[in-house]
Amino acid sequence: MKTPVFFLTSFFLAAGPCLAQWNYPATKTVDASDIYFGKTYPDPYRWLENTQDKEVEDWYKAQANFTDVLLAKIPARDTLAAEWMELDKLKAATYSSIHFENGRVFYKKTLGGENVGKIYYREGWDGAEQLLFDPTTYKPGGKTVVQSFLPSWDGEHVVLGLSAAGAEWSELRVLKISDRSLLPEKMYPSFGPHSWTADNQSFLYDSGNTTDIKSAEIELNRQTRVHRLGTAIETDRDIFSSESDPELNLAPKEIPSAAVEASFPEYLLGDAGTVQNELRLYYAPTTDLNGPTIHWKELSRLSDNLVRGIAPQGDYVYAITHAGAPKYKVVRTKLAQPDWAHAEIVV
Numbered sequence: 001m002k003t004p005v006f007f008l009t010s011f012f013l014a015a016g017p018c019l020a021q022w023n024y025p026a027t028k029t030v031d032a033s034d035i036y037f038g039k040t041y042p043d044p045y046r047w048l049e050n051t052q053d054k055e056v057e058d059w060y061k062a063q064a065n066f067t068d069v070l071l072a073k074i075p076a077r078d079t080l081a082a083e084w085m086e087l088d089k090l091k092a093a094t095y096s097s098i099h100f101e102n103g104r105v106f107y108k109k110t111l112g113g114e115n116v117g118k119i120y121y122r123e124g125w126d127g128a129e130q131l132l133f134d135p136t137t138y139k140p141g142g143k144t145v146v147q148s149f150l151p152s153w154d155g156e157h158v159v160l161g162l163s164a165a166g167a168e169w170s171e172l173r174v175l176k177i178s179d180r181s182l183l184p185e186k187m188y189p190s191f192g193p194h195s196w197t198a199d200n201q202s203f204l205y206d207s208g209n210t211t212d213i214k215s216a217e218i219e220l221n222r223q224t225r226v227h228r229l230g231t232a233i234e235t236d237r238d239i240f241s242s243e244s245d246p247e248l249n250l251a252p253k254e255i256p257s258a259a260v261e262a263s264f265p266e267y268l269l270g271d272a273g274t275v276q277n278e279l280r281l282y283y284a285p286t287t288d289l290n291g292p293t294i295h296w297k298e299l300s301r302l303s304d305n306l307v308r309g310i311a312p313q314g315d316y317v318y319a320i321t322h323a324g325a326p327k328y329k330v331v332r333t334k335l336a337q338p339d340w341a342h343a344e345i346v347v
Helices: 002-021 054-071 077-088 286-290
Strands: 033-036 039-042 094-101 104-110 118-123 130-133 144-151 157-164 170-176 187-190 193-196 202-207 223-228 237-240 255-260 267-273 281-285 297-300 306-313 316-321 329-334
Touching: 094 144, 104 144, 118 144, 130 157, 144 193, 157 193, 187 202, 193 255, 202 255, 223 255, 237 255, 237 267, 267 286, 267 306, 281 286
Parallel strands: none
Antiparallel strands: 033 039, 094 104, 104 118, 118 130, 144 157, 157 170, 170 187, 193 202, 202 223, 223 237, 255 267, 267 281, 281 297, 306 316, 316 329
């Protein structure tokens, strides 16, 4: 073990003079600080937080150029990168986000050597593979990826969540399977689609009133809206949010997502989600989508300690909880009158 340590030490000692000669881009400091509980904490680089400032933008570009120049000097760098790319092409294809709807199988497939997965489908599990959507052709010159996608229950349409260059927010587009055409409607920015409705003519998706993705408000007061194919985006209805349902007392940080499950199409299920594992859930009849108001009822509160596995079945709703069970347990309660404190233990 002594030789490697000696080698590394010698390497860094030898590299020291070279490192000291590097002319890093200048980084100014400012007189900024915060006081927490009577103690002052200096923050001299706070000015770098304003990414819309031209001076900050120039600083990042200078740092990037400095790095690029140094990396370009690595001997045989391009040859090594080319070899890695050739090896990458030998990898087997990877498959993800597999959906089965009305006899059709939809999935994302990424070939060896590809950075971006494409959407394919088959008529049945043994059908011939057909390319459905290639995101690299969506916007010429752009770096579009399929962040998420959701086929309708009849397998005739797919909602695509498309993002550019690794962005967190997606633009939603609807693809018609029969002719591979994109419908004209666009929703942006969105976390993605939640579900389709049973008639296959509408889908629920994440949205909000703030459209500036650099705004600190973008992740607050989110909404679930419903869109009907062929209608104007401006007419989409907010069905689950602090704005449309003030009686639910949803906090700005809670992400209200509502969906219709194919196994339980009679009800909407709403989740006021945060990073907390415990679930705050609501439900309402899907027939409310045809009326002026969604009549949400409480399904579970945080104190019920439900963490996952919500599954309605018949008159019951099942869930996984850690209440009195450090290794978790499966319980169920009546959907008409949820009472998780006295829920029946299933497993």
